[in-house]
Amino acid sequence: MPREWDESDVRIRPNKKGSRPRTKDRPAHQDALIGRIITVDRGRYTAIVDEATDQERTLVAARARELRRSPVVVGDFVALVGDVSGEPDTLARLVRIEQRRTVLRRSADDSDPVERVLVANADQLVIVVAAASPEPRTGFIDRALVAAYDAGIEPLLLITKTDVKEPTALLEHYQQLDLKILLSRTTAEQAASGSARLVSDAVQQLHAELDGKVSVLVGHSGVGKSTMVNALTGSQRATGGVNTVTGRGRHTSSSALALRLEAAAPGSWIIDTPGIRSFGLAHVDANRILHAFEDLEPGIADCPRGCRHDEAAPECGLDAWVAGGQAGQGGPARLISYRRLLSAIRAVQ
Numbered sequence: 001m002p003r004e005w006d007e008s009d010v011r012i013r014p015n016k017k018g019s020r021p022r023t024k025d026r027p028a029h030q031d032a033l034i035g036r037i038i039t040v041d042r043g044r045y046t047a048i049v050d051e052a053t054d055q056e057r058t059l060v061a062a063r064a065r066e067l068r069r070s071p072v073v074v075g076d077f078v079a080l081v082g083d084v085s086g087e088p089d090t091l092a093r094l095v096r097i098e099q100r101r102t103v104l105r106r107s108a109d110d111s112d113p114v115e116r117v118l119v120a121n122a123d124q125l126v127i128v129v130a131a132a133s134p135e136p137r138t139g140f141i142d143r144a145l146v147a148a149y150d151a152g153i154e155p156l157l158l159i160t161k162t163d164v165k166e167p168t169a170l171l172e173h174y175q176q177l178d179l180k181i182l183l184s185r186t187t188a189e190q191a192a193s194g195s196a197r198l199v200s201d202a203v204q205q206l207h208a209e210l211d212g213k214v215s216v217l218v219g220h221s222g223v224g225k226s227t228m229v230n231a232l233t234g235s236q237r238a239t240g241g242v243n244t245v246t247g248r249g250r251h252t253s254s255s256a257l258a259l260r261l262e263a264a265a266p267g268s269w270i271i272d273t274p275g276i277r278s279f280g281l282a283h284v285d286a287n288r289i290l291h292a293f294e295d296l297e298p299g300i301a302d303c304p305r306g307c308r309h310d311e312a313a314p315e316c317g318l319d320a321w322v323a324g325g326q327a328g329q330g331g332p333a334r335l336i337s338y339r340r341l342l343s344a345i346r347a348v349q
């Protein structure tokens with residue numbers, strides 16, 4: 001029966017060329033498989049696909065030519081095409097990097113402003129220091145806190161070797177900061193025997209904090225990071241499966257490696273960072289680092305206009321803030337830490 005066309009009819013009328021958009025309008029590789037990058041080694045990217053299903057497998061991929069200039073890092077979700085069987089000696093093609101939820105960055109040091117992405121999509125940064133041997137350095141912790149703040153990820157401080165020394169001074173220093181702190185230790189006999197068995201309470205507490213999340217661990221050499229990572233992951237580095245690709249022997253050039261948290265919800269990963277010992281912060285705006293010092297931050301309310309908050313700043317509100325005890329007993333030391341970091345970053349900006 002004839003009738004009049006109106007605008008709504010026009011809209012639902014099928015496209016003359018068919019309902020499929022033309023190739024160039026379609027997102028490339030729509031049917032690609034999405035994988036999680038667990039390690040990067042000499043241009044080869046190891047990904048987990050179909051994670052937490054019975055199809056789960058590990059495969060190795062190389063970047064497509066058009067991604068040559070786009071760094072792919074541990075924690076990235078990527079689109080994979082080609083041979084995605086994961087069979088030995090196969091190589092998939094990595095054609096796209098999915099949008100990153102968080103990005104942990106650093107510059108190699110403050111004087112090298114080249115900013116590098118270290119890890120993508122992490123939820124948490126676990127800063128590992130020892131109560132003693134090596135002595136904890138608040139400068140390292142503060143830098144890591146700024147990096148976590150900059151990345152928009154949650155920091156957590158893990159103090160190891162509390163059997164060797166009580167971390168009283170360190171706890172005092174961070175007392176007024178809203179920072180989650182966990183302690184771990186071995187029994188003295190075990191430490192003396194050289195095979196550190198961590199007390200299970202400490203491991204379980206950290207496990208609970210990591211369950212369901214992607215966490216990056218950073219710390220100086222010798223603080224007991226590997227000991228803790230092994231306790232949480234069951235030494236996946238050393239034996240079969242995923243480990244042929246991620247095992248220590250073959251893992252030479254990458255600075256990060258994702259390991260699965262044992263006995264945890266799917267998607268719980270620990271990213272170890274053996275090659276990362278420092279956090280250059282040249283890429284972070286000096287005016288923003290105070291946000292990582294929440295215990296001091298309210299003190300700038302009374303600063304004169306344009307105050308630079310450094311030692312030379314006349315009548316900086318931070319001096320009165322810590323002198324008045326508002327940042328707690330550790331306040332004066334915290335202010336020194338803040339100003340030291342501030343001047344290091346300003347010196348290169």
Ligand SMILES: Nc1nc2c(ncn2[C@@H]2O[C@H](COP(=O)(O)OP(=O)(O)OP(=O)(O)O)[C@@H](O)[C@H]2O)c(=O)[nH]1
Nearest residue numbers: 160161184185186191196221222223224225226227
């Ligand atoms: N007393 C004591 N010793 C520990 C503890 N945790 C680790 N250790 C010992 O500290 C030493 C260094 O531990 P690692 O786990 O290798 O340290 P790391 O941070 O991984 O160091 P790198 O491998 O150099 O990166 C080892 O001899 C451990 O047995 C602890 O809680 N208490």
Ligand SMILES: [Zn+2]
Nearest residue numbers: 303307309316
């Ligand atoms: Zn000020």
